[in-house]
Amino acid sequence: MTHAHLPPPPAPSGPIQVVVDLNRCQAYAQCCFFAPSVFKLHGEEALWYDPAPDASQREQVLRAAAACPVQAIFVEWRDGSEPQIRKPVPYE
Numbered sequence: 866m867t868h869a870h871l872p873p874p875p876a877p878s879g880p881i882q883v884v885v886d887l888n889r890c891q892a893y894a895q896c897c898f899f900a901p902s903v904f905k906l907h908g909e910e911a912l913w914y915d916p917a918p919d920a921s922q923r924e925q926v927l928r929a930a931a932a933c934p935v936q937a938i939f940v941e942w943r944d945g946s947e948p949q950i951r952k953p954v955p956y957e
Contacts, residue, residue, distance in 0.1 A: 881923060882941040883916050883930075889937040896938060899929035 883903065890912055896904040903918045903926055918926055930938035 879942050881918065881926065883914055883918060883926060884939045884941060885912060885914055886937045886939070887912065889935050891935050893934050895932040895934065896929035899932050900925035904929060
């Protein structure tokens, strides 16, 4: 019996917010490759990032979060009527 591969559910709509656990981050810089306008390494270990990137950066941010080897990047979706939802994006 084979199981069909189901696509992941679509990401919620609305503004996003990026949160990086800087204690967990090991400065592998994978996020910098996927979303260079949102994530930047300052020196060899300090990560600077835009916590509220433009909607046009959504896909790059989601890819960057998925590429993080230590899963230090979280994307939060904010909806005017709902509290913030924190969803870790799993490494693929």
